[in-house]
Amino acid sequence: MSQEETEGERLAELAKRRGYFFGASGAYGGAAGFYTFGPQGASLKSNVEDAWRERFTVQEGNFEVEAPTIMPEPVFEASGHLDGFDDMLVECPQCGESHRADHLIEDETGIEEAETLPIPEVEDLIEEHEIQCPACGAHLAGEPVDDFNLMFETNIGPGSSTPGYLRPETAQGIFVEFPRIKEYARNSLPFGVTQIGRAYRNEISPRKSIVRTREFTQAELEQFVDPERDEPDLESVKDVEVTLYPATEQEQDDGGYVETTVGAAVEEGIVGDAWVGYFLGVAQEWYERIGVDMDRFRFRQHLPGERAHYAADCWDAESEVDGDWIEIAGFAYRGDYDLSKHDEYGDDEFTIFRQFDEPKEVEEAVVEPDMSVLGPEFGGAAGDVKAALEDLAERDPSAFEGDVVEVEVDGETHEVDADVANFRIEERTVSGEHITPHVIEPSFGVDRTVYTLLAHAYERDEVDGEARSFLSLSPEVAPTDVGVFPLVSNVERLVERAEGIVDDLRTAGFSVVYDDSGSIGRRYRRQDEVGTPFCVTVDRDGLEGDGPDTVTIRERDTARQVRVPVSDLVDELRAVESGDRPFDDLVDAYELVAPGADG
Structure with a gap:
């Protein structure tokens, strides 16, 4: 190895020579961001997936599913990916190459997590630091930075009548099937659903070989819980030692790591949710078991501006390779965001019936509109008016106190006489209520885990006076x-x-x-x-x-x-x-x- 050769260059050379991974479609010039796993790499990757499945599916007693990689547009409208799944793009005015603006700033300055910055500040930093195009050296100051949606668009069936997208994460395939999967769980919380599969993101500037690609494999677990009743088995991981890098430490000039245990981190509020803490402990033990170097491993908390809008808390598992920290897994408390959105947009029930310890007497607002009046008055919209009255009674019973009730249907306001709406309050006995489960999501990047294992396993020594290099891979995952x-x-x-x-x-x-x-x-x-x-x-x-x-x-x-x-x-x-x-x-x-x- 030459003095200038980096760990990443050494790894890429070994991976290609020994059949771990290499750029795809080389006979046709290749395509950036796509890789083929060779005989050794495919076997190592498969073994990592099997080890993950054994720990996070089998040992946890979870269900496993396999959903399609292409899904219709309404799924991603509901999930928010159509509007908010963007990276910052800047285009070189000279050679036309597109670059991810926050990565350029991180590479050329001491600023970390530049993706959390607003676009105007990113444009100012490009000008302030005189950042140039990596491809041709042209100055990028003054060039606009735009949001670029990372999803691959396609059409389902002939023509363009049914737009769809390649999934950018495997999670939505679990969420949209929740109404069916909850039946397999006998409508009883908590339960978890796992999936290992391919995901696709049209990265602006793929880099670091299989670390940032346009097609990759995720192993995800969606843990569905009742936030008021369900608690994890924290006792089983409370003594697991972890290296944490909380947001509070990252924001200080002299901030550092917190060496602690999972139990102490949850008790002291460093990790704000017990479920997230539980999965950090499980992941720590799993990564160590399969051969990640724990001296080059940490859990980093997302900064406030970095955290997804739906996540109450989020931590990344990160490994150090070539002097850089690489995200290899994320642990997010997603609340009820996903199921609530699909309940709003979809045509099925995304709730679970929670049984009360004892039946309760409750007051319920009821409307029974006189359709013999609504029909002639509103014609084809009568059914929608009836549904709007029922929804209003549930949300705001006081709206029926006057002589006239106003409801909105398709942006148009309609007035209904109160006696026609036939509103009343009834008492009834109920045995339970419908709740929307909360979700805790451990999401693992399989390709990045493979990259980490290869980098951390590389060793050099002498045997019988002869220099050798070897991969000290765990027998559990070795090809x-x-x-x-x-x-x-x-x-x-x-x-x-x-x-x-x-x-x-x-x-x-x-x-x-x-x-x-x-x-x-x-x-x-x-x-x-x-x-x-x-x-x-x-x-x-x-x-x-x-x-x-x-x-x-x-x-x-x-x-x-x-x-x-x-x-x-x-x-x-x-x-x-x-x-x-x-x-x-x-x-x-x-x-x-x-x-x-x-x-």
């Missing part, structure tokens, strides 16, 4: 579980035994690669560099002794090898791969192969 080699490829007995071991391991559920090309040392280095945790080698010593046949198991990180009976191989590999048995136990139980056998 391949085991590499199997015959020591030499021209001895039929060794090759047949190695091929038989490959079949046995695959039957047992291991992901296995077979390699008989080149020296054994070179084969070990190849597997080290792609992060394979264990290698099994078949040699003459293991097949020519008086006892049972043996092979060697080599651990990636330390390059230690032990000789194990073939009959014990599957069980021992399963134990060390799952973490049930440390490799040190194998060293104590079996023969340690002498240094130098690494080739």
Whole structure:
């Protein structure tokens, strides 16, 4: 690695050479913001998704759904994405390249989170700091900064009669199906719904390889709760240690991190909601389990101007790569915003019936309009007038105290005689009420997690006096579980035994690669560099002794090898791969192969 090579450049080179990820459609010049995951990357990504599913779906007892990636326009009108899903764009007057204005400011100044600034201030900063176009060097001072909607638009069916959009997040696919999913939950809160899938954002300036792309994978959980009754199992994570970067610290010149526990953070109000605190604790343990370097990890609270309008509180999980902090997950308390909006715009019920402990006597406003009068007077609008009277009675019973009641239908005011409206107050016994659940959303970027794991797993050392680089990936997410080699490829007995071991391991559920090309040392280095945790080698010593046949198991990180009976191989590999048995136990139980056998 050259002195000037950054961590990101090193990672991009390794990813392309070893089949983790690379720019898509290279034969046609490529398309910025789109990446193909190669054999290693697709496997690593799939393993990350499986690990997330196991923790956030299976262990939490949640439902999983898979919704379409294209949805009709009214969905995004209700969600607010049509009007408010924008980034700041500035276009170069010389070369015509478009750039994200807040990113230019962050790159050229010491200002962080420039996306929270108003557009006039962003334009002033561009002029003040004499910011230039990264593509051609032209000055951008005086150029307008505009809002740019990030959604990809399409048409559903022939022609343009049914506009739709590629979803910018997986969450809306869960929210719009809430009326059906709540039935599967037997209309009982709390319950969670997860989804892992692709999302699309027409980024102005994609950058940092798979960190900011136009197509990516999200793993999201929408936790639906009764805010007055439901509490998380905070006790299970209260002692989890976390590094927090609250908004109050970010706003101070000498502000710093708060090292604390989840329980203390919630108790002291640093994290304002117990549900958010619970998921921070769960996420902290999960990220550590799959191999994120906790010395390069933090939870950062959104600043007031950065937080979405519907979010009461929001924290990002961030990882450090190449000196920059990358958002890899968000944890938001979304309140009842989403379900209330879809209830308003949609044609279904987005509420849950909450049973009272005991029935209650309540007063209820009732209207029973005389349709024999409304029909002739209002014609085709009579039904709408009736509905407007019913809605008004629920909202404002005092409106019926006069001789005439006014209602508005399609922007037009109509007057109805009070006796025709037939308004009255009735007492009745009710056993419960309909409430709109609140939502807590942990949302994980799968691609960014993969990028983080690769960056944090990269190590360099020496083995037998030779420099090597390797990926110290957790066995849970490593693309391949085991590499199997015959020591030499021209001895039929060794090759047949190695091929038989490959079949046995695959039957047992291991992901296995077979390699008989080149020296054994070179084969070990190849597997080290792609992060394979264990290698099994078949040699003459293991097949020519008086006892049972043996092979060697080599651990990636330390390059230690032990000789194990073939009959014990599957069980021992399963134990060390799952973490049930440390490799040190194998060293104590079996023969340690002498240094130098690494080739």
